[in-house]
Amino acid sequence: MADVAALADVSTATVSRVLTNRPGVGDATRQRVLGAVERLGYRPNAVARSLRVDTTHTLGLVIGDIENPFFTELARAVEDAASAHGYSLILGNADEDAARQERYVEVLLNRRVDGLLVVPAVAQSDAIGLAVRQHAPIVFVDRELPGIDVPVVRSDGRAAMRELVQHLLGLGHRRIALISGPEQASTGMERLAAFRETLGVAGVPLPVAYMRHGDFQEASGETEMTALLALAEPPSAVIAADNLMALGALRVIRGHGLRIPDDIALASFDDSPWFELLDPPLTAIAQPTKEIGALAVTTLLELMDRHTAPSRMLACRLMARASCGEQRRSTERGK
Amino acid sequence: MADVAALADVSTATVSRVLTNRPGVGDATRQRVLGAVERLGYRPNAVARSLRVDTTHTLGLVIGDIENPFFTELARAVEDAASAHGYSLILGNADEDAARQERYVEVLLNRRVDGLLVVPAVAQSDAIGLAVRQHAPIVFVDRELPGIDVPVVRSDGRAAMRELVQHLLGLGHRRIALISGPEQASTGMERLAAFRETLGVAGVPLPVAYMRHGDFQEASGETEMTALLALAEPPSAVIAADNLMALGALRVIRGHGLRIPDDIALASFDDSPWFELLDPPLTAIAQPTKEIGALAVTTLLELMDRHTAPSRMLACRLMARASCGEQRRSTERGK
DNA sequence: CTCGGGCTTGCAATCGATTACGTGACCCGG
DNA sequence: CCGGGTCACGTAATCGATTGCAAGCCCGAG
Numbered sequence: 146m147a148d149v150a151a152l153a154d155v156s157t158a159t160v161s162r163v164l165t166n167r168p169g170v171g172d173a174t175r176q177r178v179l180g181a182v183e184r185l186g187y188r189p190n191a192v193a194r195s196l197r198v199d200t201t202h203t204l205g206l207v208i209g210d211i212e213n214p215f216f217t218e219l220a221r222a223v224e225d226a227a228s229a230h231g232y233s234l235i236l237g238n239a240d241e242d243a244a245r246q247e248r249y250v251e252v253l254l255n256r257r258v259d260g261l262l263v264v265p266a267v268a269q270s271d272a273i274g275l276a277v278r279q280h281a282p283i284v285f286v287d288r289e290l291p292g293i294d295v296p297v298v299r300s301d302g303r304a305a306m307r308e309l310v311q312h313l314l315g316l317g318h319r320r321i322a323l324i325s326g327p328e329q330a331s332t333g334m335e336r337l338a339a340f341r342e343t344l345g346v347a348g349v350p351l352p353v354a355y356m357r358h359g360d361f362q363e364a365s366g367e368t369e370m371t372a373l374l375a376l377a378e379p380p381s382a383v384i385a386a387d388n389l390m391a392l393g394a395l396r397v398i399r400g401h402g403l404r405i406p407d408d409i410a411l412a413s414f415d416d417s418p419w420f421e422l423l424d425p426p427l428t429a430i431a432q433p434t435k436e437i438g439a440l441a442v443t444t445l446l447e448l449m450d451r452h453t454a455p456s457r458m459l460a461c462r463l464m465a466r467a468s469c470g471e472q473r474r475s476t477e478r479g480k
Numbered sequence: 481m482a483d484v485a486a487l488a489d490v491s492t493a494t495v496s497r498v499l500t501n502r503p504g505v506g507d508a509t510r511q512r513v514l515g516a517v518e519r520l521g522y523r524p525n526a527v528a529r530s531l532r533v534d535t536t537h538t539l540g541l542v543i544g545d546i547e548n549p550f551f552t553e554l555a556r557a558v559e560d561a562a563s564a565h566g567y568s569l570i571l572g573n574a575d576e577d578a579a580r581q582e583r584y585v586e587v588l589l590n591r592r593v594d595g596l597l598v599v600p601a602v603a604q605s606d607a608i609g610l611a612v613r614q615h616a617p618i619v620f621v622d623r624e625l626p627g628i629d630v631p632v633v634r635s636d637g638r639a640a641m642r643e644l645v646q647h648l649l650g651l652g653h654r655r656i657a658l659i660s661g662p663e664q665a666s667t668g669m670e671r672l673a674a675f676r677e678t679l680g681v682a683g684v685p686l687p688v689a690y691m692r693h694g695d696f697q698e699a700s701g702e703t704e705m706t707a708l709l710a711l712a713e714p715p716s717a718v719i720a721a722d723n724l725m726a727l728g729a730l731r732v733i734r735g736h737g738l739r740i741p742d743d744i745a746l747a748s749f750d751d752s753p754w755f756e757l758l759d760p761p762l763t764a765i766a767q768p769t770k771e772i773g774a775l776a777v778t779t780l781l782e783l784m785d786r787h788t789a790p791s792r793m794l795a796c797r798l799m800a801r802a803s804c805g806e807q808r809r810s811t812e813r814g815k
Numbered sequence: 816c817t818c819g820g821g822c823t824t825g826c827a828a829t830c831g832a833t834t835a836c837g838t839g840a841c842c843c844g845g
Numbered sequence: 846c847c848g849g850g851t852c853a854c855g856t857a858a859t860c861g862a863t864t865g866c867a868a869g870c871c872c873g874a875g
């Protein structure tokens with residue numbers, strides 16, 4: 146910057162004023178400065194600027210598992226929204242691991258991100274607790290943490306699960322199993338609770354063996370589906386609490402040579418573009434991922450601005466296809 | 481930091497030494513400092529540190545289209561590798577748009593990332609050209625830019641395409657079409673060239689109408705496949721140059737009520753976990769995405785360290801499945 | 816007792832910007 | 846011709862760390 150100033154024969158203060166479009170610089174001087182900038186290929190040092198103005202124009206996003214299409218779509222939506230608001234995004238992948246999550250939260254806060262979006266991977270987090278006490282702007286996405294009071298942006302898994310179960314009941318299923326998420330994940334718990342509740346209200350029995358816990362990974366979908374098929378009385382329908390476990394479950398079903406939906410019905414949380422290309426197309430609950438991401442960013446910006454922001458919940462959509470019986474005309478088509 | 485120093489009754493210099501694990505601090509003092517850090521919930525300011533030591537421990541990644549599963553997998557691999565080496569990752573999505581790409585490169589360099597990974601989206605880039613002249617450490621991934629001499633890490637699309645075409649020829653196909661990428665993308669061109677060449681060597685005619693240009697997006701796969709089916713003599717086999725276009729093409733094939741592979745065969749660049757769950761499972765060329773990402777990072781680190789690094793090319797693998805005829809025993813399973 | 820050397824610690828410059836405040840030039844009305 | 850106001854620009858402090866240099870201390874050898 147000093148070089149630019151020297152070449153343009155002004156002070157660094159003036160260079161700064163030109164580069165930040167501040168008034169109080171003569172037109173001639175401005176041109177001279179811009180010329181010098183151009184000639185020298187000068188690059189303002191955003192690090193120094195951040196130090197001085199105490200703002201980095203950067204947001205942080207810590208997600209549970211970047212392998213999971215739901216999270217990658219979320220990351221994309223967040224990146225879009227952030228960039229639209231002039232913010233860069235630093236991405237952290239916790240890999241559903243407590244230590245990695247803590248480390249990332251620390252690192253991002255040390256980097257002085259202006260705000261932090263977190264999909265909490267584990268039930269407890271000292272780092273987040275401390276940060277919240279220090280009034281760091283944090284918003285939870287998709288999941289929440291008990292006892293930590295920050296805005297949450299997520300979809301209504303309870304209503305969605307209820308709708309899906311009723312859909313299955315309506316198709317005549319009475320032996321319905323659920324491959325749920327880990328106990329620590331609030332989303333997993335919520336979906337399980339809604340599942341039990343809806344069956345209970347309908348007076349449909351629910352054997353303990355029909356409630357399985359996976360870890361949101363493909364392998365656990367395989368494991369749990371295998372266990373279900375080994376039961377004396379296997380379920381007639383299975384719900385997977387996320388798309389990776391659905392993928393694993395599907396593999397096992399195919400491996401056993403079973404037919405969908407005649408031998409067993411399958412439905413999944415999280416829709417995917419290729420679900421409708423399967424044979425039969427897979428029934429799924431579509432989360433409004435893009436909206437969640439965009440809303441998470443605006444909520445975070447609001448929190449940064451006003452020091453308070455409301456939690457928000459978005460509705461899911463049931464994409465009823467043929468994988469649960471009674472071929473229905475599916476209503477959706479691409480986008 | 482001053483607060484910590486005051487509380488521990490030392491100078492900020494000593495606090496710094498303790499926090500960076502430098503020798504020359506007495507044990508008692510060290511403990512006092514750590515205690516003060518703990519009590520105050522002190523967070524070192526990485527921005528200030530970066531300004532002083534002129535290194536941010538951050539890498540930048542600008543990818544073509546975050547919507548594309550290939551790139552998200554790449555991003556994941558890069559994030560993994562970066563984090564393993566102690567670096568954070570700032571992610572930029574150029575959306576296959578020249579202006580956005582330029583903007584991101586500028587922003588990331590202004591942020592003083594220690595190194596930059598770019599999947600060049602367009603044929604020309606002033607920002608990258610300038611940066612390279614200024615000796616910014618940049619590595620290209622997957623694609624390259626003519627006239628700009630930086631290390632490139634990518635897979636061997638030429639050999640892969642050759643193998644795929646020969647596979648199709650071996651299955652008896654003689655009317656083979658290609659839905660390629662845009663002319664600006666080096667990968668698109670390379671795949672097209674290998675396609676023509678292999679057919680030429682085999683003496684198989686290639687109508688101009690069989691060479692279509694998409695833009696790597698799903699919609700263009702639909703468009704081009706529709707055009708191919710409308711030909712007087714439609715191809716017996718179609719290759720899509722990426723998985724999104726394959727998805728679009730598949731939609732159209734299904735929409736026309738055609739059967740794979742009897743009516744038309746389909747193969748794709750970029751494998752996906754769900755390809756083998758389709759009916760019939762889709763033949764694809766699997767790129768070593770994880771390896772590309774990891775190698776890109778190590779290449780970049782090498783470049784940062786030694787100011788020079790070689791380009792590297794990795795081999796693809798043909799996943800021959802049933803979508804091109806003659807059910808073969810596929811050799812792969814999972815990852 | 817003195818001196819040198821090793822260890823611990825503090826002082827102060829530095830990284831590259833932003834910005835409050837001050838200063839001089841110029842204009843204009845009275 | 847003078848006072849005040851406006852405008853353009855420079856001076857220097859500041860953000861929060863790191864680090865070269867020097868100073869103080871303690872200890873043992875001579």
